[in-house]
Amino acid sequence: MTSPHLLWLLAGVGTILVLASVFGEILRARLSPAGQNPVIENLNARISAWWVMVICLALAFIAGKPGVVLLFALCSFAALREFLTLTTHNRADHWSLVACFFLILPLQYAFLASDWYGMYSIFIPVYAFLLLPVVSSLRGSTKDFLIRVSETQWALMICVYCASHVPALLYLQIPGFEGRNVILIAYLIFVVQLSDVMQYVWGKLIGRTKVAPSLSPSKTWEGLVGGTLTATAVGTALYWMTPFSPLEAAGMCLLITLMGFFGGLVMSAIKRDRGIKDWGHLIAGHGGFLDRLDSVIFAAPIFFHVTRWVWSTT
Amino acid sequence: MTAPRAIWQGIEPVPHQRVYFANHSSNGDFVLLWTALPSPLRRQTRPVAALDYWLTSPLRAFIGREVFNAVLIDRRPDARTQDPVAQMVAALDQGSSLILFPEGQRNSSDAPLLPFKSGLYHLAKARAGVDLVPVWIANLNRVMPKGEVIPVPLICTLTFGSPLHVEPGETKDAFLARATQALLALRAPA
Secondary structure: OOOHHHHHHHHHHHHHHHHHHHHHHHHHHHHOOOOOOHHHHHHHHHHHHHHHHHHHHHHHHHHOHHHHHHHHHHHHHHHHHHHHHHOOOOHHHHHHHHHHHHHHHHHHHHHHHOOOHHHHOOHHHHHHHHHHHHHHHHOOOOOOHHHHHHHHHHHHHHHHHHHHHHHHHHHOOOOOOOOOOHHHHHHHHHHHHHHHHHHHHHHHHHOOOEOOOOOOOOOEHHHHHHHHHHHHHHHHHOHHHOOOOHHHHHHHHHHHHHHHHHHHHHHHHHHHHOOOOOOOOOEOOOEOHHHHHHHHHHHHHHHHHHHHHHHOOO | OOOOEEEEOOOOOOOOOEEEEEOOOOOOHHHHHHHHOOHHHHHOEEEEEEHHHHOOOHHHHHHHHHHOOOEEEOOOOOOOOOOHHHHHHHHHHOOOEEEEOOOOOOOOOOOOOOOOOOHHHHHHHHOOOOEEEEEEEEOHHHHOOOOOOOOOOOOOEEEEOOOEOOOOOOOHHHHHHHHHHHHHOOOOOO
């Protein structure tokens, strides 16, 4: 499963994190020795959380397919928990919620692990979509029925279905790229998250014009352009570890960074509607799992299907 | 599994003697409140629970008495042999803090709170120096609704408010109304 390219990528990320940690400590020593500057404290909390996330991901990569599938199943579980905490449901939905966590989520990842594309690509949009409202309706409560079932379905689509397309990349069969699929995951996550980080950095440095002031105060045009272009440039420079040509890599990077940005925007709209700032509190400095995964969740299915369409034989 | 999150909004988790009073929506909520306390506080905190529920089977009796060291009071005025307020005061005098659900039963109605029972007031009068801390428990009724067996893992939050005391000359109704308001005020997310 491990390939020299993956090690290179991990070493690169490790170097970035070492530099970021040193930089963060210097900033803290200069500007916030007693922890009084919240921006710097948050920055350092984010960097430490990145270490944990990168180490978890690296361990999963080393463990191979089962490790990656398990890691994303756990991420889905945490994300679903954050999402369903905020959705509308009442006592009549109890069994459909139980089914979301303990039946649909494990089944989706089990279908994935058994490489049953025909099933995992339609299981939630077809079977869960049709059967969950039945479970809710059998309990007889009609109040807010459509809102309840659609929000539950949305939660499943985002947190389980879309998220499961990250490990699904392992099951593509790309001629000449056998045994290296894990690179696709590392590449997707690296480019999208780099774009997020660079949007944050560019936005903090030169951000003036807000993209959607009513949705998110921190998303600026300067950050968006700077972040996506930086991530696309870095991603294109890494084309040699992917099945893509330089031009194709640039197109893919642009596609997934934009999808990532839109993901952040849509998820911000939901958070804003529910009156919260973060989805959760489990990842220090970042908020919840969904705050960190929103961009990857939106980019993953598109990245998966485009790659499958153009390059994969399955 | 529900990743409970404690928000100490009006008070710090320090080892003062306290009566935590909370909304009661599920059988799991005193366990949740208990686990949200730092462990030194947890050891000296006893839940107040209904004898007529917890002594109905040997397993419940074991869990209630031995595991959680509950102060078991009888909710049935005609059947009880001990005065619930006297039992709670005795537990306070032994140095324990208490967890109390002044609604007296699980709330599965649409109202946010059921009317408080008077025990909270009598307890506050009897031991005026003890802090009465309101704790709003959010979401647990959705994790485990009354009568369900399998919990749904949603995120619960516990918001701890500022402590209350009975004012000199305050009537029972006025105090209970004030305590109810203090608890309801914690509902908004911090």
